[in-house]
Amino acid sequence: MQSGSGNSISSSTREKKRNVRSGRAIASTASPSTIRDINRSILLSLIRLHQPISRAKLAVMTGMFRSSISDIVKELVDARLLIEKRAKPEGRGRVPVMLSLNDRGFEVIGVSMRFDETTVTAAGLTGRLGERLSFRTPDAPVEFVAQVAAAAAALTSGSGRRRSRSIQQIGVSVPGLVDANSGRLRWGTRIPAYSDFDLAAALGTAIGAPVAVDNDANLAALAEVTIASSEHDLVRDFVFLDLGPEGVGGGMVLNGELYRGHDATLAAEFGHMVIEADGLQCPCGRKGCWERYVSDRATLRRYSELSGVPAGSYSQFLKAAIEGDQLAQSCLETTARYIAIGLLNIAFAINPAAIVVSGRIRDAWQTVSPLVEAAFGATRLSLPVRKSRLTSEELFLQGAILLALNRAFSKPNVGLHATVPART
Numbered sequence: 001m002q003s004g005s006g007n008s009i010s011s012s013t014r015e016k017k018r019n020v021r022s023g024r025a026i027a028s029t030a031s032p033s034t035i036r037d038i039n040r041s042i043l044l045s046l047i048r049l050h051q052p053i054s055r056a057k058l059a060v061m062t063g064m065f066r067s068s069i070s071d072i073v074k075e076l077v078d079a080r081l082l083i084e085k086r087a088k089p090e091g092r093g094r095v096p097v098m099l100s101l102n103d104r105g106f107e108v109i110g111v112s113m114r115f116d117e118t119t120v121t122a123a124g125l126t127g128r129l130g131e132r133l134s135f136r137t138p139d140a141p142v143e144f145v146a147q148v149a150a151a152a153a154a155l156t157s158g159s160g161r162r163r164s165r166s167i168q169q170i171g172v173s174v175p176g177l178v179d180a181n182s183g184r185l186r187w188g189t190r191i192p193a194y195s196d197f198d199l200a201a202a203l204g205t206a207i208g209a210p211v212a213v214d215n216d217a218n219l220a221a222l223a224e225v226t227i228a229s230s231e232h233d234l235v236r237d238f239v240f241l242d243l244g245p246e247g248v249g250g251g252m253v254l255n256g257e258l259y260r261g262h263d264a265t266l267a268a269e270f271g272h273m274v275i276e277a278d279g280l281q282c283p284c285g286r287k288g289c290w291e292r293y294v295s296d297r298a299t300l301r302r303y304s305e306l307s308g309v310p311a312g313s314y315s316q317f318l319k320a321a322i323e324g325d326q327l328a329q330s331c332l333e334t335t336a337r338y339i340a341i342g343l344l345n346i347a348f349a350i351n352p353a354a355i356v357v358s359g360r361i362r363d364a365w366q367t368v369s370p371l372v373e374a375a376f377g378a379t380r381l382s383l384p385v386r387k388s389r390l391t392s393e394e395l396f397l398q399g400a401i402l403l404a405l406n407r408a409f410s411k412p413n414v415g416l417h418a419t420v421p422a423r424t
């Protein structure tokens with residue numbers, strides 16, 4: 001359900017959208033119903049964070065009139081987004097009716113595409129991940145679409161709890177550049193056949209539901225900030241980094257919203273900030289990019305150069321470092337020093353409230369963290385740097401589900417539109 005206009009988009013809204021798309025309108029203005037739509041989104045988000053919660057508590061939290069809250073809650077109950085349950089009686093007072101999200105009121109599919117394997121899962125409005133199905137990521141995007149559609153059908157049609165459900169939205173996490181407005185892929189270094197593939201359109205046709213696509217690290221940032229807020233750790237501005245096997249993915253949340261860059265294709269690609277002039281060659285075409293010094297492969301290369309033997313797997317390397325292998329520890333410390341250089345650059349540029357680091361290096365965080373803290377201590381910057389709450393793979397999948405759920409929780413988009421100069 002699209003917040004702002006519900007399931008039925010009025011003809012004036014449709015005309016407004018057409019004008020915005022054609023470039024005739026430069027703003028989305030507030031209509032009399034906009035305030036109600038914004039409040040509806042705020043209430044739904046508060047219920048998500050504090051469920052089960054009473055109308056009276058919502059009134060205290062928001063300062064809204066009880067009658068306004070009751071009107072909006074009725075609308076949400078009618079739309080099957082909320083369920084009401086009477087609380088246990090305590091003493092003589094009136095027993096309040098508690099509100100919770102209706103997990104079965106909005107059914108979504110989340111897809112996490114990795115270079116080697118793709119995982120598909122289903123979830124309801126609470127975002128709790130259900131059963132998962134995985135398959136090897138095919139070389140051809142058409143085959144990918146067919147396999148995702150088959151997995152989605154298997155997850156939503158079955159017996160018992162899995163009885164036939166209608167999918168209302170699909171969210172896809174992809175490891176590469178993507179136009180998040182259209183859902184068209186741009187490029188991914190290890191999935192060349194997917195370049196310029198209109199994934200949202202193809203998957204939408206195959207499954208018969210709207211599709212949103214975004215970069216994996218962006219979605220991991222969204223997942224991390226959402227999980228943090230559900231634990232009452234509300235951070236409005238933070239940077240997420242996935243120190244991966246080959247490169248570094250980044251996602252940035254500013255003022256509580258994912259920042260996607262002016263054209264929704266590229267932002268927070270901190271892995272490609274140059275930290276060494278004439279340094280190591282990077283696939284992006286430049287030399288000395290940060291990811292060439294902090295990825296798992298970079299650390300393994302350092303180890304094998306110094307030891308004179310092939311390094312084996314990154315898991316074996318980390319195990320050796322944790323168990324006291326001095327050469328492995330020294331290589332990990334060098335990586336930690338390079339990590340600190342990048343983190344300080346980000347801190348000076350963005351000044352976020354926190355930086356969250358994910359990737360397999362989380363397993364050796366007790367070695368990495370003191371070196372990073374020492375580097376921060378040498379500056380006047382004070383900024384918490386911590387490891388992510390979940391592994392990157394879990395965050396990508398959770399992020400895909402949250403992307404799909406965005407439609408249910410989103411606020412109306414009002415304000416002036418930027419005019420984007422045409423590319424030549």
Ligand SMILES: [Zn+2]
Nearest residue numbers: 272282284289
């Ligand atoms: Zn680069």
